Amino acid sequence: MPETATSSAPGLAPTGAARPGTATPRRPRNPRFDVRSVLLHVVVVLGALVMLFPFFWAVITSISPGAGLSATPSFVPTDPSMSAYLELFTHLPFARVTLNSLGLAVVSTLLQMTTGAMAAYAFSRLEFRGRDVIFAVYLATMMIPLQVLIVPLFVEMKYLGLIDSYLGALLPTVSTAFAVFLLRQAVNQVPRELDEAATLDGAGHLRIFTRIVLPNIRPALATLAVFAFMQSWNSFLWPLIILRSPELQTFPVALQSLQGQYTTQWDVVMAGSVVSVLPMLALYVLAQRYVVQGVASTGLK
Amino acid sequence: MxxxxxxxxxxxxxxxxxxxxxxxxxxxxxxxxxxxxxxxxxxxxxxxxxxxxxxxxxxxxxxxxxxxxxSLHEWNLISPMSWVGLGNYTELVRDPATLAAFGHTLGYLAGYLPLVYVGGLGLALALNTALKGRTVLRGVYFLPVVTSWIVVALVWRWLLNPSVGIVNWTLAQIGIQGPGWWTDPAWSMASVVLASAWKDLGFVMVILLAGLQAIPADILEAARVDGAGWWRRLWSVVLPLLSPSTFFVVVISLINGFQVFDQVYAMTGGGPNGSSDVVVLRIHSLAFRYGEAGTASALSWLLFAVVLAITLVQIRGQRRWVTYA
Known part of the structure; x- marks a missing residue:
């Protein structure tokens, strides 16, 4: 999607530069001197600054000890300090919490990629009875929101003895219909001639899957990886319910619990927020294309 | 494909x-x-x-x-279940708290949808022109989308802090007494809407931008040659051709909107005085606070049925207003 965005598809573009009343369909030769264009730039850049302001303010707050004690905010901290970050990682268990979240996100992502790619191969390349029905059931599971499942899922985990364990947090995320759907689309686009050639060379399904299909669906796997990582890193409801002890908690849950009943140390809460955004920011900068695709193709955030 | x-x-x-x-x-x-x-x-x-x-x-x-x-039982997750048939459902339908939760959820959507749609459309139209640095701009607008709801809620709770928040401070500078935001029952849902719209604006923008780019340039050119002005082209050409993307945004927003939880939990906890209690929050407190797993399950099924029904109605109704070019 981002590539198509950079290619200059006009859309409404001519309108921004169009002079009212001109009969010729040609645009003004130099749009830079167009007042409307300048105005548009100003508005859009101002909008971007407004969008960025909450992030900026979180960073400023995080390095201003005692933020929230005074009613007059200062845009340049008078006494900048990293004490809130130190607090997070020394007095509060955020080193452990970060590792918990990272570990769960990485394992969940890898498993989702594996299970998803295997199922995608089956649905795209193997013939078996009831294939379409099974695929429809997979798709139907996408319709079911997690919120409907939390109570029985909790009960199930209780029977399995997995309350307050990493496994309990992880298991419901190891396979998603979205992964299967996304990857099946990709596998369908791998030319079948490649499989046939490999079959003639004596390759079986396992070989075709690992040597031909997987290398050819790398972009889709990347989109899935970014998306699955984000889902896990940002997930809140299920970890909130299943993980009870502080040393097992994930980042968003621990962060939310920093809010005090009566007083809140805003510099610490904002420091935690900043740290929590960093992995996503890094991933976003490195793989913006895949992030945007992943989110846009599902509508899940 | x-x-x-x-x-x-x-x-x-x-x-x-x-x-x-x-x-x-x-x-x-x-x-x-x-x-x-x-x-x-x-x-x-x-x-x-x-x-x-x-x-x-x-x-x-x-x-x-x-x-x-x-959902067909009364159960506190510990002692044995006892069969109540559809009792939980009838109890729910009569319970004012359930109706209030659905009402708040609808209120959330009524505020959120126009905000993200109009904002997202404006941005998409702007970024669809020959704008300098629009890749960077798009990146900036999209950044909140990848941020977790908890962070969004906490940051906005801080921005909208009634006594020491930057928003009310700024308002005070121009002589306006800011509201109590999440501490005021009249404003708690508005606070959630504001934070959610900020987070999702970039998402709606990306969807609509993709839709705009799919509109054939010669159609717009033809409208222009015929003398249609900017508004006319937007209203009579662009919006109808954009209706599949609009449809997608509306369907997804309704599905996600009915399931809103994280940001409400972290920002207002459903309060004050239950003024921002939404359906999923109610499911959560019924099950894990009041020990009413049966009622909670019934409510989750009810929610699923409502979302499914609304989605189906929309899919059926799309023929009336969605144009596929």
Whole structure:
């Protein structure tokens, strides 16, 4: 999607530069001197600054000890300090919490990629009875929101003895219909001639899957990886319910619990927020294309 | 992509598979070889599907059925279940708190949808022009989308802090007494809406931008040659052609909107005085605070039914306003 965005598809573009009343369909030769264009730039850049302001303010707050004690905010901290970050990682268990979240996100992502790619191969390349029905059931599971499942899922985990364990947090995320759907689309686009050639060379399904299909669906796997990582890193409801002890908690849950009943140390809460955004920011900068695709193709955030 | 329409593809495959005209010259050897390969395929299919099918069955389908079963009982998650039939459902429908939760959820949508749609459309139109640095701008607008709801809620709770927040401070500078935001029952839902719209604006923008780019340039050019002004072109050409993207945004927003939880939990906790209690928050407190797992499950099924019904109604109703070029 981002590539198509950079290619200059006009859309409404001519309108921004169009002079009212001109009969010729040609645009003004130099749009830079167009007042409307300048105005548009100003508005859009101002909008971007407004969008960025909450992030900026979180960073400023995080390095201003005692933020929230005074009613007059200062845009340049008078006494900048990293004490809130130190607090997070020394007095509060955020080193452990970060590792918990990272570990769960990485394992969940890898498993989702594996299970998803295997199922995608089956649905795209193997013939078996009831294939379409099974695929429809997979798709139907996408319709079911997690919120409907939390109570029985909790009960199930209780029977399995997995309350307050990493496994309990992880298991419901190891396979998603979205992964299967996304990857099946990709596998369908791998030319079948490649499989046939490999079959003639004596390759079986396992070989075709690992040597031909997987290398050819790398972009889709990347989109899935970014998306699955984000889902896990940002997930809140299920970890909130299943993980009870502080040393097992994930980042968003621990962060939310920093809010005090009566007083809140805003510099610490904002420091935690900043740290929590960093992995996503890094991933976003490195793989913006895949992030945007992943989110846009599902509508899940 | 063509395989997306599986039933058709499959029917076609069948039609030429066993047709005698095609099979005759290949003979029996080939046929048994083929069916042997198919039998082998079946085992491979099992092996390839099991790692995804088992978790989906255990952690989606089974709990889904479980929710239905639990919803017919009174149960506090500990002592034995007692059958109440549809009692939980009738109790829910009569409970003012349930109605209030659905009402707040609708209120959230009524504020959120116009904000993100108009904002997202404006941005998409702006970024669809020959704008300098629009890749960077798009990146900036999209950044909140990848941020977790908890962070969004906490940051906005801080920005909208009634006494020491920057928003009310700024308002005070220009002589306006800011509201109590999340501490005021009249403003708590508005605070949630504001934070949510900020987070999702970039998402709506990306969807609409993709839709705009799919509009053929010559149609717009033709409208311009015919003398249609900017508003006219927007209203009569762009918006109708953009309706599939609009449809997607509305459907997804409604589905996500009914399931809103994280940001409300972290920002207002449903308060003050239950003024921002939404459906999922209510499910959560029923099950894990009041020990009413049966009622909670019934409410989750009710929510699912409502979302499903609204989505189906929209899909049926789209013929009236969605134009596929």
């Amino acid at each position: 063509s395989n997306l329409t599986t039933p058709v593809g499959r029917a076609a495959g069948r039609a030429d598979g066993p047709s005698p005209a095609r099979r005759a010259p290949t003979g029996h050897g080939r046929r048994t070889g083929r069916s042997a390969a198919r039998r082998r395929d079946r085992w491979w299919a099992l092996a390839f599907l099991l790692p995804s099918a088992l978790p989906l069955a255990l952690f989606v389908l089974l709990p889904m059925a479980g929710a239905g079963w639990i």
